[in-house]
Amino acid sequence: MIFAPASITCIFSPHVDSNPKNSGSIGVGFTIERGLQASPSRKTTINGEEWNFPTLDDVLEKVGLEGVEIKASLPFGCGFGMSGAAALATAVLGNLGYIEAADIAHVAEVENFTGLGDVVTQTFGGVVVRKSAACPSRAELERFFWNAEFDFVVMGEISTKDVIGDELKRRRIGEAGKRWTKEFLKKPTLENLFHCSNGFARETGLLELVGDAVEAVESAGGKAAMVMLGKTVFAVNGFEALKEFGEPFKARLDCCGVRRL
Ligand SMILES: Nc1ncnc2c1ncn2[C@@H]1O[C@H](COP(=O)(O)OP(=O)(O)OP(=O)(O)O)[C@@H](O)[C@H]1O
Ligand SMILES: CC(C)(CO)[C@@H](O)C(=O)[O-]
Known part of the structure; x- marks a missing residue:
């Protein structure tokens, strides 16, 4: 298996x-x-x-x-x-x-x-x-290889094909994706991963699909960002706040x- x-x-x-x-x-x-x-x-x-x-x-x-x-x-x-x-x-x-x-x-x-x-x-x-x-x-x-555990909540699907099969959407995402990848490499820490993920999701307009859940975790003192490409959020210290949006689960890196x- x-x-x-x-x-x-x-x-x-x-x-x-x-x-x-x-x-x-x-x-x-x-x-x-x-x-x-x-x-x-x-x-x-x-x-x-x-x-x-x-x-x-x-x-x-x-x-x-x-x-x-x-x-x-x-x-x-x-x-x-x-x-x-x-x-x-x-x-x-x-x-x-x-x-x-x-x-x-x-x-x-x-x-x-x-x-x-x-x-x-x-x-x-x-x-x-x-x-x-x-x-x-x-x-x-x-x-x-970090020692990390994440919280996740799934709020819905996004068709990968609809986004990456569309040349215009690909182009818009492309420039931001390269820049935020470089930004993450300047400081490859868990905290900067959330910062760069949110910067990328905000600039591409994708964040609005899950913005409420990200904000709820941040208001409760945790960190959260969007999982690409899904109406899904990953977080640290976000389990309680994510309960409002679905059934959260935990998974280790x-x-x-x-x-x-
Ligand atoms: N009932 C079903 N539910 C989900 N996928 C299905 C179903 N029946 C067939 N499929 C096939 O499974 C594929 C799932 O691929 P898709 O890229 O959407 O998932 P994924 O890899 O989990 O996506 P992502 O990580 O980008 O969210 C679909 O493209 C489709 O061909
Ligand atoms: C396009 C994508 C976001 C779909 O899950 C993924 O395959 C990726 O990271 O390229």
Whole structure:
């Protein structure tokens, strides 16, 4: 059984090239100790259901597997990079080398507009700063292994495809994403991660989707920011304040990438 961690994107700058291996995003994200598990199977199911999931179909075909059974402990479409996790865990189930498998998952994500940087983050793990937009074998990155626990609340979905499939939206987000990634690297601390994530979300107009929850945590003395791309918030010292917006849960930072359990 292969485990792939969820990927929380805080800042991103999309880059779509004609070669999917050179497409992806520059940005900052991190993995958590929750995600999904994949086991070989004759039929493809997600938590027992059959879905129309082209990203996953592409991976299965490329690695030569008949099907996969995915058990996910977080929702899809809410900013946890679950499509990337499903693609990566499935690719690693095949009999290829690890980095080759990771590249296959990345290409499937990019080609189907279900994600750009998640597979790179999930291949390596920790707080991952993607300094170049490319597949795992080509990406230039920095990683940080903090001892951190986050609070999350999910308030709804955002379609990744609607945002990254639209060239105008991509361009607007792109410039801010690069600048705030650089700003985070000047001082890679937990406090600055919240500062830079909020700066990015505010400038791109994305923050308004979750602004009330972020403000509630800050008024109660905690730190909070938006999870890209979902109506989801991550926080520290935010659990109580987030109860007003849904059912919060806690998860620790995970410093490993995809792995066999
Ligand atoms: N009932 C369903 N709920 C969610 N996703 C579904 C369902 N049925 C099929 N899918 C497929 O699963 C994919 C989920 O990918 P999506 O990129 O939205 O999730 P994600 O990686 O968790 O996103 P993000 O991290 O950006 O929020 C969809 O693109 C769709 O193809
Ligand atoms: C586009 C994205 C924000 C979707 O979750 C993510 O894949 C990323 O960080 O590039």
